[in-house]
Amino acid sequence: MMRDTLLFYSAFDDPIAWRSALQAELPDLDVRIHPDIGDPEAVNYALVWKPPQGFFAGFRNLKLVTNLGAGIDSLVGRDDLPPVPISRLSDPGMVALMASYVLFAVIRYARDIPAFEQAQRRHEWRYIHPRALSAVKVGVLGLGELGAPAALALARAGFDVRGWARSPKDLPGVACVSGRAALDGFLADNEIIVVMLPLTPETDGLLGARELALLPAGAKLINVSRGAVVDETAMIDGLRSGRLGGATLDVFAVEPLPRDHVLWGMENVLITPHLASITVPEAAARDVAESIRRVRVGQPPLHRTDPARGY
Numbered sequence: 001m002m003r004d005t006l007l008f009y010s011a012f013d014d015p016i017a018w019r020s021a022l023q024a025e026l027p028d029l030d031v032r033i034h035p036d037i038g039d040p041e042a043v044n045y046a047l048v049w050k051p052p053q054g055f056f057a058g059f060r061n062l063k064l065v066t067n068l069g070a071g072i073d074s075l076v077g078r079d080d081l082p083p084v085p086i087s088r089l090s091d092p093g094m095v096a097l098m099a100s101y102v103l104f105a106v107i108r109y110a111r112d113i114p115a116f117e118q119a120q121r122r123h124e125w126r127y128i129h130p131r132a133l134s135a136v137k138v139g140v141l142g143l144g145e146l147g148a149p150a151a152l153a154l155a156r157a158g159f160d161v162r163g164w165a166r167s168p169k170d171l172p173g174v175a176c177v178s179g180r181a182a183l184d185g186f187l188a189d190n191e192i193i194v195v196m197l198p199l200t201p202e203t204d205g206l207l208g209a210r211e212l213a214l215l216p217a218g219a220k221l222i223n224v225s226r227g228a229v230v231d232e233t234a235m236i237d238g239l240r241s242g243r244l245g246g247a248t249l250d251v252f253a254v255e256p257l258p259r260d261h262v263l264w265g266m267e268n269v270l271i272t273p274h275l276a277s278i279t280v281p282e283a284a285a286r287d288v289a290e291s292i293r294r295v296r297v298g299q300p301p302l303h304r305t306d307p308a309r310g311y
């Protein structure tokens with residue numbers, strides 16, 4: 001019997017760590033690291049992160065494509081995808097890292113930490129009376145595999161949490177609304193907004209000048225999904241005027257954020273270099289291997305996703 005073969009492609013992840021993590025799960029798996037492909041006809045599985053256009057042409061025996069991350073925006077709207085199940089990664093480590101980042105960013109605002117950081121630079125003892133966490137309204141846009149656990153973690157921490165998604169949700173302690181018609185009211189009603197939406201044709205530029213103007217004066221924005229979901233120019237205008245009180249940004253329209261970008265120098269902006277959550281090969285390889293086992297016996301893979309739908 002021929003060995004199953006997996007092709008690994010990523011400019012960001014460590015292929016050797018992934019090969020050993022996958023072979024610890026599936027010792028018979030032949031893991032090939034792009035561009036060392038060998039015979040393309042032998043490739044059954046692809047584990048890819050941001051493959052270039054046309055990448056999939058020539059792999060005629062693929063049975064499964066796994067996106068090496070949560071956001072599948074690089075697989076959306078392309079015509080070279082094979083007609084096989086597409087899955088994504090979602091492991092508990094990734095979910096926990098994302099929730100920890102969101103908790104940190106929200107707590108930092110709720111406890112006025114940016115004001116204390118500024119006061120410290122002036123050697124100034126600036127007392128700001130703390131508010132009860134239950135008085136702080138936090139809105140989470142996107143309640144998926146990462147968004148829902150983050151919203152629940154915020155609710156458990158004591159915040160007044162609201163969530164918005166495409167379809168209705170039932171999350172304990174989180175007041176959920178859904179659909180485009182509910183968005184304006186949602187934005188107007190929350191002082192901290194956490195963006196956890198995938199980048200799709202519907203969400204591209206979703207938070208534009210009009211939407212940002214709906215937020216209460218001084219509201220804070222936390223974006224951990226994709227830069228293009230927020231209109232960067234409108235956001236910068238809002239931050240400059242103070243209408244938007246602050247932003248915590250892990251993702252940007254252009255990454256890496258260019259050295260001369262205006263956001264770097266803004267006092268009310270915290271920048272991190274796209275690492276709110278990452279996948280650790282040892283944990284995620286278990287799911288990739290399980291998906292391969294399932295596809296081998298004709299079952300759907302774990303965390304199946306649909307690039308035609310956008311996520």
Ligand code: NDP
Nearest residue numbers: 070071142143144145146147165166167198202225276277
């Ligand atoms: P999911 O695909 O599991 O969930 C997406 C959520 O967004 C769902 O609740 C969905 O609603 C909602 N949604 C999608 N489109 C719309 C729309 N048009 N209107 C309203 N709601 C919508 O994604 P994850 O939670 O796993 O991840 C979210 C994003 O986080 C990823 O796409 C990725 O871009 C980003 N990410 C960032 C990382 C980082 O380090 N900064 C790391 C990992 C991911 P419904 O449930 O009703 O379908």
